[in-house]
Amino acid sequence: GALVYQYPRRTICKSGTSMRMECQAVGFQATSVAWYRQSPQKTFELIALSTVNSAIKYEQNFTQEKFPISHPNLSFSSMTVLNAYLEDRGLYLCGAIQGYEQYFGPGTRLTVL
């Protein structure tokens, strides 16, 4: 079956520091990976859509300078939250896309102190 792993599941960082999160697709090839953020008491916002061998498309309010993404192959993607502040806290979800299907990982919960 198709599985998506995310690492770490939880992380705490000091304000102004950076943290990297990873997304691994197992059992299928993810042609695209979507990164989402769910801030406390809110819905899921799309950060960016990354397609292998194509430019990464960031949504409004999210930039490559703040959330650089690496997507080297069809099974792995990583995203870094640079210079994290309180408003960056939340649950970061990776959605690995294969055609019609999008499989979600369990998320990385970021706490910023």
Added chain:
Amino acid sequence: AQKVTQTQTSISVMEKTTVTMDCVYETQDSSYFLFWYKQTASGEIVFLIRQDSYKKENATVGHYSLNFQKPKSSIGLIITATQIEDSAVYFCAMRGFASALTFGSGTKVIVLP
């Protein structure tokens, strides 16, 4: 741009009854996909059911079914014979082929014993 709207923030129902959740969407795409997910207390996102825009028949999976009214851009979720473990936040979402999801704001369902 796509937009998904869930106006019900919270619904309480008695166990073993039926709950209906509303969702309306906006899109310029002629072909699209509509989804319902639930988010458990642990934060995990669970896929429930999908409706393809070109299909007239309402999708049904287990005790989940959809009320798809394309002229009204509406995709309601119906849960029959609710159980305590159906208590969760339910998100309506949509996307085009191989693209990222646009989520609604979520509806919290509380199933009472």
